[in-house]
Amino acid sequence: MEVNQIESIVQQVLAQMRDTNGAGPVYGAASGSIPATSRVAMLTEKGHFDIQEYAIPELGDDDILVKVEGCGVCGTDAHEFKRDPFDLIPVVLGHEGTGEIVKMGKNVKQDSAGKPLKIGDKVVTCMIFKDNPDITMFDLNKQNVGGADVYGLLPDDDIHLNGWFSDYILIRGGSTVFNVSDLDLDSRILIEPCAVLIHAVERAKTTGILRFNSRVAVQGCGPIGLICIAILKTMGIQNIVAVDGEEKRLSFAREMGAGATVNFKNHQGIEALAGAVKDAFGGYLADFAFQCTGSPVAHSNIYKFIRNGGGLCELGFFINGGDATINPHFDICSKEITTVGSWVYTLRDYATTFDFLKSAKDIGLPMSKLITHRFPLEKINEALETNLKMEGLKIAIVAS
Numbered sequence: 448m449e450v451n452q453i454e455s456i457v458q459q460v461l462a463q464m465r466d467t468n469g470a471g472p473v474y475g476a477a478s479g480s481i482p483a484t485s486r487v488a489m490l491t492e493k494g495h496f497d498i499q500e501y502a503i504p505e506l507g508d509d510d511i512l513v514k515v516e517g518c519g520v521c522g523t524d525a526h527e528f529k530r531d532p533f534d535l536i537p538v539v540l541g542h543e544g545t546g547e548i549v550k551m552g553k554n555v556k557q558d559s560a561g562k563p564l565k566i567g568d569k570v571v572t573c574m575i576f577k578d579n580p581d582i583t584m585f586d587l588n589k590q591n592v593g594g595a596d597v598y599g600l601l602p603d604d605d606i607h608l609n610g611w612f613s614d615y616i617l618i619r620g621g622s623t624v625f626n627v628s629d630l631d632l633d634s635r636i637l638i639e640p641c642a643v644l645i646h647a648v649e650r651a652k653t654t655g656i657l658r659f660n661s662r663v664a665v666q667g668c669g670p671i672g673l674i675c676i677a678i679l680k681t682m683g684i685q686n687i688v689a690v691d692g693e694e695k696r697l698s699f700a701r702e703m704g705a706g707a708t709v710n711f712k713n714h715q716g717i718e719a720l721a722g723a724v725k726d727a728f729g730g731y732l733a734d735f736a737f738q739c740t741g742s743p744v745a746h747s748n749i750y751k752f753i754r755n756g757g758g759l760c761e762l763g764f765f766i767n768g769g770d771a772t773i774n775p776h777f778d779i780c781s782k783e784i785t786t787v788g789s790w791v792y793t794l795r796d797y798a799t800t801f802d803f804l805k806s807a808k809d810i811g812l813p814m815s816k817l818i819t820h821r822f823p824l825e826k827i828n829e830a831l832e833t834n835l836k837m838e839g840l841k842i843a844i845v846a847s
């Protein structure tokens with residue numbers, strides 16, 4: 448048995464003893480002792496993070512202290528870094544993070560799904576519903592949780608450990624936290640972007656058109672489109688055609704489960720492009736299509752890929768990308784297309800994502816390859832610049 452295994456077992460036993468005694472807070476350290484201070488990457492002005500050091504505060508009875516292991520860089524982080532559209536500066540960003548519980552208050556017993564929590568467990572956060580106890584993951588009719596507070600987009604306060612771009616984060620009572628100890632680090636870093644796609648596929652399913660044997664077109668092979676393909680594949684959908692303008696992305700789409708690909712740069716005009724999509728399906732238009740780009744032209748085009756009576760999920764316009772032109776007669780009315788929009792996710796989608804990531808691993812999808820760049824915290828400015836240059840796919844900050 449490894450020394451660190453013994454260590455963690457001893458810690459678990461000690462934590463349980465403290466727990467059953469009910470005496471005092473369940474404070475205890477996991478691997479190694481907890482330092483007095485933690486570094487955070489503070490966005491102090493547009494385009495610049497300062498690495499600052501703050502004292503780790505005392506925990507309340509409902510709080511959890513997490514040692515950060517990694518955090519994905521999101522498009523939202525890049526927008527905030529460049530333009531501060533949310534007016535948050537100074538702020539510690541990073542909401543796609545994960546890490547290990549090193550200390551917790553005596554009231555903390557289980558995660559938001561009812562799974563037990565202990566020191567040493569790996570967790571992720573989702574939304575913060577301090578003032579809205581009615582929103583739970585078990586409310587199936589709940590619409591997406593966009594607009595709720597989330598760690599990594601909270602203004603700075605005297606706790607400072609409010610985002611995942613840091614060494615430690617302090618999770619306060621009332622937050623949504625999930626025990627994801629059974630997922631590897633890369634999977635955990637990918638949970639948030641994957642949840643966006645789980646939600647989109649759940650929205651698509653409400654049309655009744657997306658089925659096992661459906662022909663599905665996925666337009667756009669950035670991280671969103673690639674994850675979309677991976678989810679369809681884990682659902683058992685075989686006839687997937689990916690559309691993008693970059694061969695490298697298209698070959699990744701095939702690794703993720705696309706049976707055929709179409710490079711739009713090889714086809715002049717929408718008729719030729721729609722013809723190429725039809726050819727890729729063996730002479731049929733798509734039963735269902737996912738629009739995963741932020742391009743208005745791409746939105747206008749996608750209707751031409753879909754058969755009469757087919758379905759469309761638009762999820763590419765996460766932020767306002769301008770107006771798109773469609774022909775309501777040909778594109779929607781006479782074709783009788785069913786369209787759904789998708790944005791953010793519900794708490795239930797978040798939990799469903801854990802199962803998807805396990806399934807993806809089981810069937811050997813190369814999810815880890817989505818993380819193309821890894822930077823230590825002190826190189827966070829470089830990481831964000833890399834994201835803004837649109838280099839690679841997913842960029843992550845990882846603990847060194």
Ligand SMILES: [Zn+2]
Nearest residue numbers: 521523543639
């Ligand atoms: Zn995000």
